[in-house]
Amino acid sequence: MTVTGEFARLQRRLGGDKVLLRPAECSSYRYDAIQFGTRPLAVVLPETVEDVVEAVRAARAAGVPVVGRGAASGLSGGAAPAQPSLVVSFTRMTSLRILPQRREAVAQAGVVTLAVSEAARPYGLMYPPDPASLRTSTIGGNLGENAGGPLCFKYGVTGDYVKALQMVDAEGEIHHLSRGAYDLAGLLIGSEGTLGLITEATLRLVPPAQHTLTLQASFGSVEACAAAVSAAISAGAVPAKLEFMDAACIGAVEDYLNLGLPRHAAALLLVDSDGDDPAQVEAELAVVEAAFRAAGGEVRRARNPQEAAALWQARRSVSPALGRIRPARMNEDIAVPRSQLAQVVAEIQAVAAPYGFPLVQFGHIGDGNLHPNILFDPRQDDPAQVHELAHRIAQVALRHGGVLSGEHGIGSMKRAFMAEAVDPSTAAAYWAVKDALDPAGRLNPAKLLPPRAARPVRGEEPHVGA
Template identity: 40%
Template sequence: MSVDGAAQRDFEVALGPDNVISDPPRLRSYECDGLTGYRVVPALVLLPRTAEEVAAAVRVCAAHDVPFVARGAGTGLSGGALPVADGVVISLQRLRRVLEVDPVDQRAVLEPGVTNLDITKAAAPHGLYYAPDPSSQQVCTIGGNVAENSGGAHCLKYGFTTNHVLALEVVLASGEVVTLGGDSAEQLGPDLRGVFLGSEGTVGIATKITVRLLRTPETVRTLLADFPSVAAAGEVVSDVIAAGIVPAAVEMMDTLAIEAAEEAVHAGYTRGVPAALVVELDGPVEECAAQFDRVREICERHGCTRLHIAGDAEERAAIWRGRKSAFAAVGRISPDYFVQDGVVPRTRLAEVLGRIADMGADEGLRVANVFHAGDGNLHPLVLYDAAAGETERAEALSGRIAELCVELGGSLSGEHGIGTDKACSMPKMFGEVDLAVMARVRSAFDPAGLCNPGKLLPTPRLCGERPGPYRPHPLEQAGVIERL
């Protein structure tokens, strides 16, 4: 399983020599995704321009037994687009056309390289928008959103990518092109669209994506509230949901995250406060106004020390600029960091944040927190200095935080995926039989294991884990018999 001279020539014939990168300095541009702690230089990078060229590249991989990793903008935070040293990266950045916007049926058809924000820009003239909005929405692509089942700040009310994708044109590991899903969310037969969404590039490459669009809300109301403690902010979140109010978004940031964001974009957050909440409501004017008053009352009851209500679109944009800049802004207060992505029940937010702080103190490392509080999706950022030899401690702490979320009744990931980062922790959440079933589903799409190998599921190479209970017979491995 490697790229030899014959394979490289076939890639150059399929795509053109100028669309095959083999120059070592250029290859290093693709050595990692947003999780920069893991780096692997691929043997080649392929730059297809069309879906047909993607399929042609995958067929060459299948013919030469070459592993491949699909890559969008490289903004993933779990090592999901980490290359394979003896394989190729198939970049989808050139497939960036909006193929159709249908305002009647409220849907859009896109190539995988279209950025998340550009979907809404294309839909806006029709009074429509695309709801999932990851923090990196200006640069992250819909193909990567599909692979990771991304969410974003507004997933509390509107759901994740899987709730907004109707159909997918997919290139399988054999090079065959198939369509999963259809014109509506409900289809007869097995939900293969659902299998593909969130599979982290391990069962194929999406080359055309049909998404549903929503009507732009009649009104939007946004507030920024400071609190004397993380516990007080967490109680507000629980009380808002208990009151029957489902905000479009509820985001929380702690002192370190606020410090970093203010240093970067000067959004008007209060430096030094223990916690801040961003709460946004949208919908009909009268309903939104009534619910907004109720949210404000809940904030004040829990000791809110400052409450700023966005007076216009510019102020609302500033509030969101502070929140959405936080991940990148942390680079201003730490040379290196790991971003974690666990989920806990909302009622345990204060508990888990307290334990994370204690764990960080034990390791002598700082942890910044910025996350989707409304659905308990945490994003702890473990800050460290690789030059000071702190990498191993930071990586271990990041893994323990993910597993702590499972211990408290949550999950390893809400939207960033498992990737390389958390594959070894999967047995903490799933049993041996569960993992074996997942592996067999994956192998049904990709029997040779060429499609983004080493991601998502624990393997002996990665973790020293024993495979699941299914053991293929030697005759089956030799192709003499077939398992039914």
């Protein structure tokens, strides 16, 4: 049967409103929040895991790739099809159950991240992973990218809260994966839909902290700021949030909202300490404040929740503030050892200067996660130049012992850099695992994995699994 015939048959089986076939309808499923992909051949909007099975089988029969998709708020192209594909959009799979006795939530892939904590709140529980897009992003998308957020320094990333997964494999088989050996659930998390489609997750819930205190600190140099952070952490502080903004970022936000941020500063930190015991929260923030002052920081404490919200408004306004400078941005997402941070920020500035693009840097500095953003105008600027600079920024991270993705994933955006980040033998192991679970290469092709190396002839050179 032709591709068109297969998908028309899928539409008859599932019902007309679950399968989009018209190019105009399919067009809106080609992008994520940053990257544009290829227009899908068809889009399925499954309501059950059985619908997902049908979709995967139809794509298999048609011989076309399958690309899973949540809210498409991703920033690395994970959900943007690289080839003409069947897109499986999980936004209708929104079943959510809270099991308070077990401190678990059972969420289908399309459940919005924030909805988990909202449903858990009446039971005195919450779900900590907090990507910036948590009001729109889905659990399935968060799992695909192993999303993090400000709270992750203290509380861990998405994968740390997964107790079990339901997934549909490349052949349309349903699996129920717990976290025992082999930990295929762990392998699926962060695999960007290249090994299977996650349809449901059992998530661990925790009681929220009862008290939070906030401070802001500004520094005359990024070096002083980085030293302050290291000193606070070495002194035993584990703040719930620890956010960094560079001078360009401070300026962008101040131009936008005129919040009274210290324009003279080279670096700004925002810190939340949380816990159940007010005295201990205060003690932790005092440790942070002392370390920051000793490093030359000017510290402002929020005296009440309203002042805390005002301080955090600066960080929350970064995205719209950058949008006013240039209409588009390439949002890098590296993670480097904290000890290297000052040097990495400086080297990235130096590397970027000749290109002439506005560049701002901010991120979750507690775990060394940095987001250098290249601002550009797609109508005037050369996208090849933007990509070249992004590549050079990634190289700075790798040179300093860092990694390519703190929390946004690799997707299509940083795939080419993977070859530099991973040893050839380890890349071969990735491909061996990929080939094992998706032998026909139908699941989200051309994402995450470094381009496949030419396979050495067996026996000549030792290698993994070819």
